[in-house]
Amino acid sequence: MYDCIIIGGGPAGLSAAIQLRRRNRSVLVVSNPAAQNPLSKAEKIDNYLGLPGLTGAELLERFQQHAEDAGVEFKTGRVISTMAFDGWMLNVGAEVYQAKALILAAGVTRAAKYPGEQELLGHGVSYCATCDGMLYRKKPVVVVGRSADAPQEANYLAEIGCQVTYVSPQQPKGLNPEIPYVKANRLAVEGEGSVEALTADGAKLPCQGVFILRDSVAPTDLIPGLETEGGYIKVNRHMETSVSGVFAAGDCTGKPLQVSKAVGEGLVAGDSADKFLD
Ligand SMILES: Cc1cc2nc3c(=O)[nH]c(=O)nc-3n(C[C@H](O)[C@H](O)[C@H](O)COP(=O)(O)OP(=O)(O)OC[C@H]3O[C@@H](n4cnc5c(N)ncnc54)[C@H](O)[C@@H]3O)c2cc1C
Structure with a gap:
C-alpha cells in the first residue's frame, strides 16, 4: 500500500x-x-x-x-x-x-468514444486484453489498435486462443502476420445487451468482444x-x-x-x- x-x-x-x-x-x-x-x-x-x-x-x-x-x-x-x-x-x-x-x-x-462503446462497456467491450482475454478464448474478438502496444496485446489474445481481427487506421507494427488486419477509421460497437459486432467503415465484423486499446x-x-x-x-x-x-x-x-x-x-x-x- x-x-x-x-x-x-x-x-x-x-x-x-x-x-x-x-x-x-x-x-x-x-x-x-x-x-x-x-x-x-x-x-x-x-x-x-x-x-x-x-x-x-x-x-x-x-x-x-x-x-x-x-x-x-x-x-x-x-x-x-x-x-x-x-x-x-x-x-x-x-x-x-x-x-x-x-x-x-x-x-x-x-480520444472521443465510439458509438456503442459506453453502453456495452463490461458487456463485451473491454480496455484490457490481459485482464479479460481469457473470457473470450475460442471466440471472435476485434482489437481496436489505438496505442503503441496494441499489436502485442492482440498477439497475446491470439496466443491464448481468441479468434482475433485487428482494426486500426494505419498498418500496425509488430502484429502477428496470421492475425487479419482491417484498415478503418469510423467505428461503432453494436449489440443488444452484449457485443455482437464492430462496424468498421461500414463493414460489419461479427464478434463477441471488442478490445479498445488507447494510450x-x-x-x-x-x-x-x-x-x-x-x-x-x-x-x-x-x-x-x-x-x-x-x-x-x-x-x-x-x-x-x-x-x-x-x-x-x-x-x-x-x-x-x-x-x-x-
Ligand atoms: C509539440 C508540443 C510542444 C509543446 N511545447 C511547449 C512549450 O514550448 N512550452 C510549454 O510550457 N508547454 C509546451 N507543450 C505542452 C506541455 O507538453 C504540456 O503542457 C505538459 O506536458 C503537461 O504536463 P502534464 O504532466 O499535465 O501532462 P502530460 O505531460 O501530458 O503527462 C501525462 C502523462 O500521463 C500518461 N497517461 C495518461 N493516462 C494514463 C493512464 N490511464 N495510465 C498511465 N499513464 C497515463 C500520458 O501518456 C502522459 O505520459 C507542448 C506540447 C506539445 C505536444
Missing part, C-alpha cells in the same frame, strides 16, 4: 511526486512510456523558467531524474480502472496497486463521480477534485496547457495529498 499513487509521469505528476517525497510519503508514479509523453515531442521549450533552450525530451529527462533521486517509485503501464476500497485500488494491465490517496496528472485525453482513459471513466467542467477535471485552489482523496494537476485540469502551470499545480496537489494523509 502506497501513501499516494500518481497517474501520469509528465511535469505535473513528477512535481507532485517530488513534493510528496519531501514530506516523506511513499509514492508510485504509473505512466505510459516517457517516449509517448507529449512533452517529449516538443523541439524546444523556451518558456520554462531558468532552463531555456532544452528540447522537451531533455526537460522531461531532468524532471524524471530528479524524481528518481528523490526516491519516487515508477511503474510503466496504463491505469485502466480504479476502485475505491480501503483507499484506492488501481488496475495496471492485470496487476493491482493500492494507495491511500490518488493524484490524476494524466494530461489531456483527446489514455478518460478521467471520468477511471473515477466514477468525478466532476468535470468544459471537458477538464474540476478542481479548487487546493487541487482537490469532487471526490475525497483524489487530487488533479496539469493539463487535465484545463488551460493554459503549459509546463510551468503543470509543475506548479503538481506541487499544490502533492501538498494537499500530504495534508489529506495526515
Whole structure:
C-alpha cells in the first residue's frame, strides 16, 4: 500500500511526486512510456523558467531524474480502472496497486468514444486484453489498435486462443502476420445487451468482444463521480477534485496547457495529498 499513487509521469505528476517525497510519503508514479509523453515531442521549450533552450525530451529527462533521486517509485503501464476500497485500488494491465490517496496528472485525453462503446462497456467491450482475454478464448474478438502496444496485446489474445481481427487506421507494427488486419477509421460497437459486432467503415465484423486499446482513459471513466467542467477535471485552489482523496494537476485540469502551470499545480496537489494523509 502506497501513501499516494500518481497517474501520469509528465511535469505535473513528477512535481507532485517530488513534493510528496519531501514530506516523506511513499509514492508510485504509473505512466505510459516517457517516449509517448507529449512533452517529449516538443523541439524546444523556451518558456520554462531558468532552463531555456532544452528540447522537451531533455526537460522531461531532468524532471524524471530528479524524481528518481528523490526516491519516487515508477511503474510503466496504463491505469485502466480504479476502485475505491480501503483507499484506492488501481488496475495496471492485470496487476493491482493500492494507495491511500490518488493524484490524476494524466494530461489531456483527446480520444472521443465510439458509438456503442459506453453502453456495452463490461458487456463485451473491454480496455484490457490481459485482464479479460481469457473470457473470450475460442471466440471472435476485434482489437481496436489505438496505442503503441496494441499489436502485442492482440498477439497475446491470439496466443491464448481468441479468434482475433485487428482494426486500426494505419498498418500496425509488430502484429502477428496470421492475425487479419482491417484498415478503418469510423467505428461503432453494436449489440443488444452484449457485443455482437464492430462496424468498421461500414463493414460489419461479427464478434463477441471488442478490445479498445488507447494510450489514455478518460478521467471520468477511471473515477466514477468525478466532476468535470468544459471537458477538464474540476478542481479548487487546493487541487482537490469532487471526490475525497483524489487530487488533479496539469493539463487535465484545463488551460493554459503549459509546463510551468503543470509543475506548479503538481506541487499544490502533492501538498494537499500530504495534508489529506495526515
Ligand atoms: C509539440 C508540443 C510542444 C509543446 N511545447 C511547449 C512549450 O514550448 N512550452 C510549454 O510550457 N508547454 C509546451 N507543450 C505542452 C506541455 O507538453 C504540456 O503542457 C505538459 O506536458 C503537461 O504536463 P502534464 O504532466 O499535465 O501532462 P502530460 O505531460 O501530458 O503527462 C501525462 C502523462 O500521463 C500518461 N497517461 C495518461 N493516462 C494514463 C493512464 N490511464 N495510465 C498511465 N499513464 C497515463 C500520458 O501518456 C502522459 O505520459 C507542448 C506540447 C506539445 C505536444
